[in-house]
Amino acid sequence: MSQVRSSSSAARPAHWFRGDINGLRVLAIGPVVAFHAGFPGFSGGFIGVDVFFVISGFLITTNLVREVTATSRVNVAQFWAKRVRRLLPASVLMILVTLPLALWILSPLQWSTLGRDAGSALLYISNFVFAQQATDYFAVDLGDPSPYLHMWSLGVEEQFYVLWPLLIIAAAAFARRRGVSIQRILLVAFSVTIVLSFALSLYWTQTAPAAAFYLLPTRAWEFAAAGLVAMLSTKFLGAPALRATMIVVGGVVLLGTVFLLTEAAPFPGFAALLPVLATILIILGGRTREGETQVWPARLLAIAPMQWVGKLSYSWYLWHWPFIVLAGVAFETQTSWVLGTAALASLGAAVLTYYLVENPIRFNPALTQSLRRTFIAAGAATLVGLLAVGGAIVQGNNAGERYAVFQDVRLDRPAPECDRETTMVLDIALCEMGAVDSPVTVVLVGDSHAGQWKDALAEAAKQEDIRLVVRWLTACAAIGADTVSTRGTFTEGCPSFVEETRAIIQEIEPDAVLISQAEAYDGRIVEPDGGELDLPAQLDLWRSSYDETLTLFKQWSPRVGIIQDNPRVDYDPSTCLVEPGATAESCASPRDEALDATAVLQEVAREAMAGHEIDAFFTTNDVLCDEYCKVMDGDIPVYRDYNHLTRSWTMTQVPELRKMLVELVG
Structure with missing residues (x-):
């Protein structure tokens, strides 16, 4: 082993460490954390993971090629041991503390799933x-999260570390047998990897997007592209001005991708070229010849604050997501200030981990001088973690057996299918339910x-020989008032959906229109351009929108x-x-x-309704509540989350809904 160490150190130039690359890690971890914390403007922050992939590909290939060139071999056990000492202590600590x-x-x-995710991590x-x-990495619900979702990228990296050497x-070996240059063979191998992996990435991004996002075969080209860069001779550096320009251009493209790329873009696919090529430009621009000073943008990346955060980037990546997820659940909110505070707090955990665990174990003489001790310690730590994970899974399975009725309660919602779909009106698809051939038509409009x-009304309509046309869009108020989510974002397509719904009602002139919508939007009612309103202005806007909608509907129906x-x-009943x-x-x-959460807008709605004749009014307030509002009706769960009713319970109301429909259509 001592011979291997001396050979490696002899082959390593004194200037092997590049502060600019360590600083580049800040441009990777910063956007990732900001994206996960929901900070506005960081819609493409997830590409920070790709920056990490390129950095790893460059550094690992540089070290391995340097070793194989100097010694004609690679000490795989030593390589893997270094990776274990570098990565495993901090990750095991995070997993066991988070669990x-x-x-x-x-x-x-969620315990069984949590245990599965912890074990796989x-x-x-x-x-x-x-x-x-x-x-779907981009649609993670922080109300039903995996605090280990971010570990997918560490899985990709570890699999790369196993296969690349x-x-x-x-x-x-092939080069020795053929008597050709190892560099030439590696250039061919890396090039073939890039072509095949990128082609697979393009194909799977369209046909199997989850596999394309999470698996190494579609990400290998990012590592291999960095490997090609690591093989380039310093003869091809170019003038300092050119290298400075490369770093600036790479930085602009990288930050532009962070701010402009959206979650809707198919990824990785072609979109991944932007962060990968930008990172490669920055790495190339920071290279120097022997004794040469780095260009100024590279020196900027190497300043002390960038170095400090860069050193913490691995530990910060480990901790930021569990902090964000668990804070969102604990405080029952996804607001940026709560999640952002959690992200900053995770930096504190990263500091402690780096100085007390990551570095001390990484450079511990007892481990660095013994491969055997390294692997035994790693195996023991992993085994302890797996035992803890097994306990979580067992407890989760026991809870699942005791409360089987709640296992699928979040999925107890109306099916997306309609009894019949037509496009006869304005070329817009109509969802028809109930007695679809009845001459009597009721249009249901609203949000989730x-x-x-939907299903309970459809059954009631069928029994009363009524055709029910259903038009609803989650988080889109039927009365057309502009609202934003708790994160301050508009519901995509809401204004056009409202306009199309009104056009449909005007066109088909139904016998009745039935409005159903959430009435807890106060605090999130905004101007059409997103401008904030004080509460009195919000209520005025809601009142006028309600009044206008009733006036229009009365004209057409x-x-x-x-x-x-x-x-x-204000809690998840199933969790309770x-x-x-x-x-x-x-x-x-x-x-x-x-009743408090809906009281304000329900009072405003009553004021708006006072000026109109309302032909039927259906409420669940007294059905669900006496002194207390129940969350179980016999053995049927009432809620599938804190505010939506289960399909099972709404179906119990079919008799009352039949009476309401008869009253509505007169």
Whole structure:
């Protein structure tokens, strides 16, 4: 082993460390954290992971090629041991600290999945797990999260670390047998990897997007492209002015991608070329000849603050996502200031991890001088982690058996299918339910709180020989008032959806229109351009929009009905019901609290309705609430989250909905 170390150090130039590359890590970790924390403007921040991939590909290839060139071999065991000492201590610590916190904060119904994700993270195979689950990285609901989702990228990197030295060893053996230059064989091997991997990335991005995003075969070209750069001779550096320009251009493209790329862009695919090529430009621009000073943009990347954050980037990446996810659940919000505070707090955890765990273990003499001790320690730490994970899975399975009724409660929603779909009106698809050939038509309009009634209303309409046309869009108020989410974003397509719905009603002139929408938008009602309004102005806008909508609907349809928004609780009832010792009674909400969230806009709605004849009015307030609002109706869960009703419960209301429809159509 001592011989291997002396050979490696002899082959390594004194200037092997590049501060500009360490500083480049800041341009990777910063956007990732900002993106996950929901900071506005960082829609493409997820490409920071690709920057990390390129950096790893460049540095690892540089070291491996340097070793194989000097010694005609690669000490694979030593290489893997270095990676283990570098990466495993901090990751195991994060996983084991996060696990009990997540078990405490998350529902027992999530414990089995949590254990699975933690176990796959310990074994660096979580990218396979999330690809198999077809997890949409860009649509992660922080109300039902995996605090280990970010470990997919560490899985990709570890798999690269396993396979890349083997590829270089195979290339070296082939070069010796053929009597050709190892560099030439490696150039061919890297080029073939780039072509095949990038082609697969383009194909899978369209046909299997989850696999394309999470798996190494579609990301290998990013590492290999960096490997090609590592093979370039310093003869081809170019003038200092050219290198400075390359870094500036690379930085502009990289930051432009962070700010302009959106989650809607197919990724990785062609879009991944932008961060990869930009990072390569920055790395190339920072290269120097022996004794030469780096160009000024590279020196800027190497300043002390950039070096400090760059050193912490690995630990910060490990901690930032669990902090963000668990803070979002614990505080029941996804606002940027809460998630941003969590992200900054995770930097503190990164500092402690780096100075107390990551560096001390990485350079511990007892480990660096013994491959055996390194691998035994790594195996022991992983085994301890897997035992803890097994306990979480067992507890989760037990909770699942005890509360099987709640396992699928979040999925207990109306099916997306319609009884019949037509495009006969204005070339817009119509969802028809109930008695689809009936001459009597009712149009249901609203947001997801209209959608939750879809199947129950369809059954009631069918029994009363009524055709039900359904028009709803999540987080899009039926009355057309502009609202934003808790993150301050508009619902995509809402204004056009409202206009199309009104055009449909005007065109088909239904016998009645039925409005159903959430009534807890106060605080999130804005001007059409997103401008903020104080609360009185918000209420005035809601009142006038409601009044205008009723006026228009009365012009196009003789009768209008209202389904008042249901009571809502400020917690997840299923999570409450699976807690040890919980009962339906202990999880019920005081009536005043359950009605408080909708009280303001319901009062405004009553004021708007006062000037119009409302032909039917349906409310669940007294059905669900006496002194307390129930979350279980017999053995049927009432809520699938804190504000949406389950399909199972709404179907129990079919008899009352039949009466309401008869009254509505007169």
